[in-house]
Amino acid sequence: MSIGLIYNQISWEEKSIVEEAKKQGLKIKPFDIRKMYLKIQDGREFSDVDLFLERSLSYTKGLFSTMVLESQGFRVINSTECQEICGNKLKTSVSLNGFGIQQPKTYVAFSCESALEALEKLGYPAILKPLIGSWGRLVAILKDEQSAKAILESREVLGSVFHKVYYLQEFIDSGRDIRVFVIGESVVAAMYRYLIPGDWRSNATIGGKAEACEVTPEIEDLALKAAAATKGEIVGVDLFERNNQLLVNEVNHAPGFRHIVSATGVNIAEKILEYLQTLE
């Protein structure tokens, strides 16, 4: 099997996939998305590639390259449909809700004024998230009406059109969240991510401490349901704990795995490649 690896930087994860492929005797062909151009007509390019693993850090470039490669007949993991759902928090919420999956209480509002009305129903503190984005970037905690007004008004003036669609979510104050790594029909690892000292976010990318988490039947069941609801084959499912109940926060379609490997010892790159070989 020959795997095309789409990337825009070779970070730890992509390097470990390339090294693992060498160990397993698999052909892997890296494609730097910044140097790619793709034809729309006349069928398939890349006769030396069987399927693509999309690992672009850029959501937009990853999504559109996947769309074109799929139109040429390639299998791309994750699919355009999955990337569209997971890359947009509102689409994720709607998809999860359609499958009856528990998630934090969420509202969407389309003006500063309607957002403040929604916040009255949601209660403070609440979280404002951009529809597209990751690593906790531009996510804000709205502690009270005054801080909400200040932040919403600044987005109204300074933000792009996407920043003026207000995705508002209840704040879950559990001190940690759980990242669950799903490959195909299996949960392969899970870790707790603790709040960053002096912050209210837990993203390992911005310094949250990571620790192995036992995969209970409840965690496994919910993560697999969330992956299915978002059409994900290789995804990171983020869970919150609230009063012994698990809630799905987000599903990530190009999940990093450096921290979960170091917390759990699970060889994620090996498992990704084993899964891709089952798709032949």
Place this chain on the structure above:
Amino acid sequence: MKGKCPGCFFEFDIVDDVMIGEIIECPDCAIQLEVVEKNNGGIVFEVAHLEEEDWGE
């Protein structure tokens, strides 16, 4: 192979199988560097671009 950090000009050894696009930390100034060229003269780095609005995992 050798490469020079464009930030602090420290020259250091890199493993031969380093890939174009790979992110390396300068062992001297700890800045994140991206490998942009491999040739007989060694490795060429640029300071890595580490975040854009739609970047994430």
